[in-house]
Amino acid sequence: MATDKPTIDKVASLAKVSKTTISRYLNGRFEFMSDETRKRIRAVIEELDYRPNNLARGLKSNRSGLIGVLVADIGSPFSSILVKGVGDTCKDRGYQTIIANTDNDPQKEREYIRSLIDNRVEGLIVNITGQNDDFLLELKDEGIPIVVADRPMETLSLDTVTSNNAEMTYRTIRHLYEQGFERVAFITQQISQVRTRYVRHQTFLKACRELYGVDGEKWVYFIDPSDVGSLAQELQAFLEMEDGPAAAFAVNGVTLLSLVKAIRELDLVMPDDLGVTGYDDWGWASLIPPGITTISQPSYNVGVQSALRLIQRIKDNRPKPKLIELPSELIVRGSSVRNVK
Amino acid sequence: MATDKPTIDKVASLAKVSKTTISRYLNGRFEFMSDETRKRIRAVIEELDYRPNNLARGLKSNRSGLIGVLVADIGSPFSSILVKGVGDTCKDRGYQTIIANTDNDPQKEREYIRSLIDNRVEGLIVNITGQNDDFLLELKDEGIPIVVADRPMETLSLDTVTSNNAEMTYRTIRHLYEQGFERVAFITQQISQVRTRYVRHQTFLKACRELYGVDGEKWVYFIDPSDVGSLAQELQAFLEMEDGPAAAFAVNGVTLLSLVKAIRELDLVMPDDLGVTGYDDWGWASLIPPGITTISQPSYNVGVQSALRLIQRIKDNRPKPKLIELPSELIVRGSSVRNVK
DNA sequence: TTGTAGGCGTTATCAA
DNA sequence: TTGATAACGCCTACAA
Numbered sequence: 001m002a003t004d005k006p007t008i009d010k011v012a013s014l015a016k017v018s019k020t021t022i023s024r025y026l027n028g029r030f031e032f033m034s035d036e037t038r039k040r041i042r043a044v045i046e047e048l049d050y051r052p053n054n055l056a057r058g059l060k061s062n063r064s065g066l067i068g069v070l071v072a073d074i075g076s077p078f079s080s081i082l083v084k085g086v087g088d089t090c091k092d093r094g095y096q097t098i099i100a101n102t103d104n105d106p107q108k109e110r111e112y113i114r115s116l117i118d119n120r121v122e123g124l125i126v127n128i129t130g131q132n133d134d135f136l137l138e139l140k141d142e143g144i145p146i147v148v149a150d151r152p153m154e155t156l157s158l159d160t161v162t163s164n165n166a167e168m169t170y171r172t173i174r175h176l177y178e179q180g181f182e183r184v185a186f187i188t189q190q191i192s193q194v195r196t197r198y199v200r201h202q203t204f205l206k207a208c209r210e211l212y213g214v215d216g217e218k219w220v221y222f223i224d225p226s227d228v229g230s231l232a233q234e235l236q237a238f239l240e241m242e243d244g245p246a247a248a249f250a251v252n253g254v255t256l257l258s259l260v261k262a263i264r265e266l267d268l269v270m271p272d273d274l275g276v277t278g279y280d281d282w283g284w285a286s287l288i289p290p291g292i293t294t295i296s297q298p299s300y301n302v303g304v305q306s307a308l309r310l311i312q313r314i315k316d317n318r319p320k321p322k323l324i325e326l327p328s329e330l331i332v333r334g335s336s337v338r339n340v341k
Numbered sequence: 342m343a344t345d346k347p348t349i350d351k352v353a354s355l356a357k358v359s360k361t362t363i364s365r366y367l368n369g370r371f372e373f374m375s376d377e378t379r380k381r382i383r384a385v386i387e388e389l390d391y392r393p394n395n396l397a398r399g400l401k402s403n404r405s406g407l408i409g410v411l412v413a414d415i416g417s418p419f420s421s422i423l424v425k426g427v428g429d430t431c432k433d434r435g436y437q438t439i440i441a442n443t444d445n446d447p448q449k450e451r452e453y454i455r456s457l458i459d460n461r462v463e464g465l466i467v468n469i470t471g472q473n474d475d476f477l478l479e480l481k482d483e484g485i486p487i488v489v490a491d492r493p494m495e496t497l498s499l500d501t502v503t504s505n506n507a508e509m510t511y512r513t514i515r516h517l518y519e520q521g522f523e524r525v526a527f528i529t530q531q532i533s534q535v536r537t538r539y540v541r542h543q544t545f546l547k548a549c550r551e552l553y554g555v556d557g558e559k560w561v562y563f564i565d566p567s568d569v570g571s572l573a574q575e576l577q578a579f580l581e582m583e584d585g586p587a588a589a590f591a592v593n594g595v596t597l598l599s600l601v602k603a604i605r606e607l608d609l610v611m612p613d614d615l616g617v618t619g620y621d622d623w624g625w626a627s628l629i630p631p632g633i634t635t636i637s638q639p640s641y642n643v644g645v646q647s648a649l650r651l652i653q654r655i656k657d658n659r660p661k662p663k664l665i666e667l668p669s670e671l672i673v674r675g676s677s678v679r680n681v682k
Numbered sequence: 683t684t685g686t687a688g689g690c691g692t693t694a695t696c697a698a
Numbered sequence: 699t700t701g702a703t704a705a706c707g708c709c710t711a712c713a714a
Binding site for chain 2: 051052053054055056058059064065066074075076077079080081083084087088091096097098099100101112114115116117118119120257260261264282283284286287288289
């Protein structure tokens with residue numbers, strides 16, 4: 001740095017008071033301060049454009065003003081909008097967010113968490129990979145405030161903010177059923193340990209049993225979203241399996257995108273050849289004729305609520321873990337509506 | 342925190358050496374350290390799961406290991422992918438990124454920058470709003486390493502990583518011209534002070550002069566992307582203005598999305614009623630029949646290069662500012678290809 | 683090869 | 699109403 005930043009000592013000497021008084025001023029404790037000194041201090045601070053050093057503050061006070069956020073994939077709209085919700089909320093309350101991207105890699109997740117803690121973040125908002133539960137619980141036991149965003153832990157032993165996955169999945173399958181589709185392909189990435197995928201998968205099976213009276217497993221397709229060709233093949237096979245109106249449900253936005261690509265590759269017409277539904281309304285779903293039926297998640301609000309809960313917990317870490325489930329919205333469009341009778 | 346974290350003192354006492362030695366160990370200066378003490382220290386550190394406090398480190402050494410990143414809108418794929426590029430690159434080199442979202446608001450931009458500096462970030466990567474040039478230059482003069490990502494400053498007085506906007510815009514208009522479109526609407530948000538918008542706008546005008554021999558201003562439409570209805574009206578007016586094949590160019594991804602929505606609202610057929618091109622290939626452009634012609638920007642790489650340049654500059658802040666222009670790609674799809682002769 | 687001591691910029695506890 | 703002074707956890711001359 002060319003020009004060295006002014007420190008509290010410099011302010012003190014120019015204002016002709018001790019640094020204790022400056023510190024009081026900085027922390028808004030004017031109770032016993034004469035108006036005169038207060039004004040003098042303010043003048044000096046403005047003059048120097050003095051700003052306290054947060055590292056020093058944090059070191060002394062154990063309050064860094066930093067909140068760590070881990071997301072699985074910042075490149076996906078879900079994560080980035082969630083991050084925005086967190087950021088806006090934290091800013092308003094005097095916190096800065098440090099964001100790290102785990103790429104769904106449990107090892108990266110651990111490394112980043114360690115590093116965030118080294119930077120003395122006051123709390124953590126985690127979109128978990130699902131493979132570090134024990135590690136997270138240790139941290140909790142060490143007293144670090146943690147909120148789990150979007151993907152719950154199986155045990156729910158941490159504060160969790162998510163959306164009503166089971167309900168919406170069921171409702172969507174029922175919608176397809178009521179529209180007269182006679183079978184539904186469930187298109188998903190490997191479940192890995194991702195709890196939302198798991199819940200959606202299980203709910204799908206349940207809906208198949210209760211509505212179609214079948215074991216849904218035969219309609220489940222595990223795919224790699226980047227390999228549209230294979231997906232197209234699988235889809236073809238699904239369609240040829242039986243006659244009658246068929247539909248598909250994509251487990252998340254990335255998968256839905258692949259699904260629509262595969263449909264285009266096969267030159268299928270929605271909903272006649274295949275009814276289409278799935279997770280994540282990312283702006284383009286309405287544009288693809290005849291409009292894709294999607295479940296729109298409250299990502300921004302998940303971010304906001306996670307941040308609020310975390311900040312609460314930073315102030316008082318005693319409360320029992322709480323589960324907050326925010327509602328998603330099923331947006332029905334042409335791709336799942338059969339106009340034939 | 343329930344269990345207090347171990348400090349360097351604790352490690353020192355358990356390892357029966359002074360904290361100087363521990364500090365040496367932590368910083369990898371084993372040159373004059375006996376193998377035995379080294380092992381002993383390692384054992385104690387593992388045993389305690391000791392990790393140094395970054396705040397204390399940064400306070401003393403003036404190296405926080407933090408890099409600040411400001412983006413205009415983290416919710417847009419452009420920003421979030423850029424952020425990912427920055428994050429990946431920084432992580433590999435031992436830096437953490439603090440990300441802040443300015444919402445294109447110059448005041449927020451200033452506030453965030455101040456706050457990042459309070460946290461002693463070692464450098465800044467900024468997707469500038471374009472209205473804080475003086476402020477940024479002051480910071481530069483104070484010795485803070487800064488890289489401008491995507492949106493250049495008019496004066497180029499800072500390191501800049503961006504893409505070849507002028508070239509790609511010109512090439513796209515020429516493509517439309519060569520396809521026999523007789524006029525081109527330029528759909529844009531308010532330029533504000535956003536340099537990329539400005540450059541694209543100016544290039545459009547230039548292309549109009551050189552190719553069509555007209556003043557392109559009459560074909561420029563300033564729109565609010567969230568107001569699809571108005572855009573549809575304007576588009577209608579543009580189409581009715583004259584006969585002959587007409588096309589449109591959207592200045593960025595957000596605008597392109599609105600444009601396509603408006604086209605759907607008006608029930609226009611691409612490319613017969615309107616040829617469509619524009620910035621940002623965000624995954625869905627290929628899905629909308631007949632496929633939308635887009636310019637795909639190297640966002641990830643802009644992030645990577647920005648980070649690399651910044652880290653270089655953190656090490657040596659003397660070099661003259663450099664402009665790095667990365668190539669974008671024009672992806673021609675059905676929306677701009679006239680198959681009639 | 684290792685240790686002593688002082689300081690980084692704050693905050694907090696006393697005492698005045 | 700204000701000020702000395704001692705931390706916070708680490709790094710680094712300098713000394714041994």
